[in-house]
Amino acid sequence: MNRHRILEGKILVSLLLIITAIVGLYWFVALNRVITVDNAQLKARLTTVRSSVNGLVEYSAVEKIRNRVDQGSVIVDLNTDLIAEEINATRYQITKLEKAIEYIKTEKELYLNGIQINKDDAILQRNIIQSEIARNEFELNKSNELLVSLDHIIEQEALAKKDIHDMEIENRKRKAEQEIQSLTLRQLNNTLKNLDNEKEKSILFNQREEELISEREALLSKLKILEYKITRYTYNTPFAGVINEVFVNDGEYVLEGQRLYILHAPESIYLEAKFYESDFSHLELGKEVSVTLDAYPNETITGVISKVGALTDGQLNVLPSSKITSNFIRIRQYVPVRIELKETDLSIIPGLMATVKLEK
Structure with missing residues (x-):
């Protein structure tokens, strides 16, 4: 009887080990087939409008901050009397x-x-x-x-x-x-x-x-x-979008080149992710990726690679020396990738962070 129980125990342990090995192998293979980066960030067509003349602010639409406006909406108007x-x-x-x-x-x-x-x-x-x-x-x-x-x-x-x-x-x-x-x-x-x-x-x-x-x-x-110049005293929105910030108030005197407001187009929101250079061969235009926003950890959005950077992020800042020295330090490079998101019902804004998964 005891021998029978011992045998059953050994069989059970063996089965557990086999199942554990199979599951481990599955996840090992699955993880190696998927590239994951958690440095992705939502970006958009962002426009900073600056004053092209000196003048007194007669009207500023501070009430429109974070609101959607149509193309041609007046955001800042300068006094034209002088x-x-x-x-x-x-x-x-x-x-x-x-x-x-x-x-x-x-x-x-x-x-x-x-x-x-x-x-x-x-x-x-x-x-x-x-x-x-x-x-x-x-x-x-x-x-x-x-x-x-x-x-x-x-x-x-x-x-x-x-x-x-x-x-x-x-x-x-x-x-x-x-x-x-x-x-x-x-x-x-x-x-x-x-x-x-x-x-x-x-x-x-x-x-x-x-x-x-x-x-x-x-x-x-x-x-x-x-x-x-007098036509430059009224600053209209160049496209329909959302006012991020208005930097001036009524009665202020602005100088040429001073920031007036920032506007972004929600329809132009895209995701920018940075992949390791070792993953470069897997970055193909049109390839689908899975996106999980930190703001919505339980939701997954499908995206498509639309552009792969022509240079690595560090190419212009860190140039390896052509001389071979004992002090050379290899710096891991990142390749910027633009990802277009497919339609989603989620409320998203530029600046949100995300995790991107790409199958090899």
């Missing part, structure tokens, strides 16, 4: 410059027209005087020839000396008139020369006009910048 005044002042200056440019153009045109009229008159007078000088010279030459012939007649026919005396007086008058005309001609030539010089002075009008145009162009550029 820049609006500057825009109006710049436009007024541009208008004044445009009037000044038109005035300069008109003055230059009148000035040049006046010079041209005076020049035309002087040329006409010069032509008349040149004709009179030529005519007087012709008459004088003719009179001199007549006097020579009269001297001969006096000797031959005893012509009265009084007639000759009158002709000589007339010749002297013609010579005096010719000298006056020559003087007038020289004066007219000088006048024409001066008028040409005056025309050259019109370059001053051109220079002033160019200066005014340059000032106007500078103001137009300034106005364009101001008109662009």
